[in-house]
Amino acid sequence: MQTVQICDLCVYDDLVAVASSRLEGKTWDGALTLYLATPSSTTTADTPPSSPPLTLTRMHVQSTTYGIPALAWCGATQAACNGSSPHEPPLLAAGQDNGDVVVYKVGRKKGENLQNSDREAEETVTLVPLTTLTDHDDIVSAVAGGREEGGDGKLATGGWDCLVKIWRVGMDIVQPMSSWQAHRDHVTDLAWRGREGGREGGGGGRELASAGRDRSVKLWDTRMEGESLRLVDAHPQIPLALAWGGNASSLPSSSSPPTTLPPGPSPPPGLDGVAEGPLEKLTLISNLNLKWGAGEGEWALCVGFDDGSVEVLDLRLLPPEAKRGGQGVRRRGVERSNEASILPSQRTFLTCSPPSHAFSRGQVIMMASSTSTSAVSTMETVHVSLGDRSYPIYIGPGLLKQPNLLTQHVTGKRCMVVTNDRVGPLYLSTAEHILAQSPSIQPGDSLVLPDGEAYKDMPTLNLIMDAALSTKLDRKSTLVALGGGVIGDMVGFAAAIYQRGINFIQVPTTLMAMVDSAVGGKTAVNHKLGKNMIGAFYQPQCVIIDTDTLSTLPDRELASGIAEIVKYGLIRDPELFCWLEDNMEKLLAREPTALGHAIKRSCENKAEIVALDEREGEAGIRATLNLGHTFGHAVETGLGYGKWLHGEAVSLGMVMAVDMSVRLGWVDREVYSRTVGLLQRAGLPVALPEESGMDLEKFEATMSLDKKVSDGVLRLILLKGALGQCVFTSAYDVEVLRETIRAYC
Ligand SMILES: NC(=O)c1ccc[n+]([C@@H]2O[C@H](COP(=O)([O-])OP(=O)(O)OC[C@H]3O[C@@H](n4cnc5c(N)ncnc54)[C@H](O)[C@@H]3O)[C@@H](O)[C@H]2O)c1
Ligand SMILES: [Zn+2]
Incomplete structure (x- = not known):
């Protein structure tokens, strides 16, 4: 089961950065996606013909080992970044689940002398990690970029450790400045007061607002080591997102109504107190974010919703009275409560819901209007x-x-x-x-x-x-x-x-x-x-x-690997076995999609086994991966190492193990003939070569030396039951083992 959440987003000129976290099994990982927003030529019924909607083109996806609850642009003013091109975006700071903040440098190259329509095709946007800040002890749930007038940038970070930290951001360096306990519970969002030249988080980089799970919103003077200037305590609900209004005099805060989740399986690690319920219903970390667009035009407000959707509201399209706002708007459990709120009328809409369709397993965002490069989309x-x-x-x-x-x-x-x-x-x-x-x-x-x-x-x-x-x-x-x-x-x-x-x-x-x-x-x-x-x-x-x-x-090496894939089919994945029967030629022809599927299914099978039994315990779950290997080991030794490849020896070994299982009456003869057929199609050996010099004694000698001997009884992996079922056992008739070996010598 998979849950994907859009956790945060931020806009710089026409670059939109989106952070998402994904729960797969019990672990979270994340992705940072950069989009380029351009006026699109198509008009939908939603928007008046005179106001072109925006198209978001996906430019870059960076997958990360941890979820990314918080994201912000940060950096020095352009004047301070002497030498850098005016198109050079500032740094991007990503707060992670593991307590790190990774700061990326964003490389952007614009295509030159091209028409607008060709421009994004020529543009490249890349992310390169610059530095990792490791001072928070728990999930970093809020980051905000600010800037001192004409000087260095500032970065504020806040986390589940209740701390707010301030960092000085230079061109290529981020240094710690101050740190204090800002809340009695998780910090949920941070926002620098004021904006300068339309850039997010300008305004002198002095006053910082913070919101916490302790239901308070606080205003701090960051030059005074976090002296509290104002406190709005007892917020009606937990405030989840902050965004200063246009003239820096109002501070909209938003919250989600308290959610009671139905009882279900236990919460994933690290998310105590939040998640009680079926995992696909989880709403956590930050289920709503308001971010003002930056850039001269102040054209965009991005809103991310807890259903995984992202909206970009184009402020230029809003009637003036809507910009001033006035009344609160309630929608999908999202409350926007004061002057600076934006009505979602005539918006440019960008949705990727339901989230499970929006993200493929490979952390790729498939948004309606985005283009994708093959290397990314097929990962x-x-x-x-x-x-x-x-x-x-x-x-x-x-x-x-x-x-x-x-x-x-x-x-x-x-x-x-x-x-x-x-x-x-x-x-x-x-x-x-x-x-x-x-x-x-x-x-x-x-x-x-x-x-x-x-x-x-x-x-x-x-x-x-x-x-x-x-x-x-x-x-x-x-x-x-x-x-x-x-x-x-x-x-x-x-x-x-x-x-x-x-x-x-x-x-x-x-x-x-x-x-x-x-x-x-x-x-x-x-x-x-x-x-x-x-x-x-x-x-x-x-x-x-x-x-x-x-x-x-080389072909022989390829076939050797195929033997191990057949093994997964035999021991636990009958579907894979049937797929191999249908697709063996494609695999041998190295068709990329066939290879990708076979490798992915194999890795999934092995990953599941290893997760259950990392160190090959007594229960013998991991040992099942050795189907055919005990016989195969004897063959490798008997023929002399290096004569046959490992997979080739395993191929014959599996044939012998399946044959023995048939002789014991544990599986149908049909399983044996299908196994032999499949391995032969892969060009793998199913019998010993002529004059191999192998006999029963040689087999027994090497097999009893094998490490699978416990208390003098040779335990073997044998098939038992339907295709895909096996046992690791010493409870078999030794005579049947001898009879099987003789049949191959
Ligand atoms: N750790 C485990 O769980 C585990 C499981 C199975 C096997 N093994 C071990 O793996 C080894 C066998 O691995 P292997 O079959 O990959 O052998 P290998 O590493 O010797 O590779 C086979 C040959 O192919 C060459 N080669 C590799 N990649 C190539 C490429 N892309 N193009 C052209 N040639 C390439 C290699 O240089 C080598 O000559 C054994 O030592 C075995 O014990 C370990
Ligand atoms: Zn092997």
């Missing part, structure tokens, strides 16, 4: 839910090239990409280029290791340690694993042990790594006495799956 996100170690898996074409996706998960100033001499020449420069675009990341050295399973060992791991130390990676630095399962497993383990654990990001480039090894946190290197014998459970910050990288993968 899917799967979440691995592991409490505070949860992380997203992004899946889609072109993701490695997407600005900000990789960089937003890089922590610390230093970052080292580790790859091998096969993948490096193909994709390393792309990754380095993207990292170089972030001003907060120092260009680090990348490390290119020799390719192959033979190098997944301690000496090679040591090379990573040497490079990390000599490039001075510290505890905040990030390792990026760019490659297949070998690189992913080894770099993950390096990250787990370097300085007792640093962050790492998985960028898998083989299908095997995308559907299996990069997900779930098993990291390891091999020892000469056993595969993956030295390792750790260690989760990445995120997994970025760029399906375009599969274009260079």
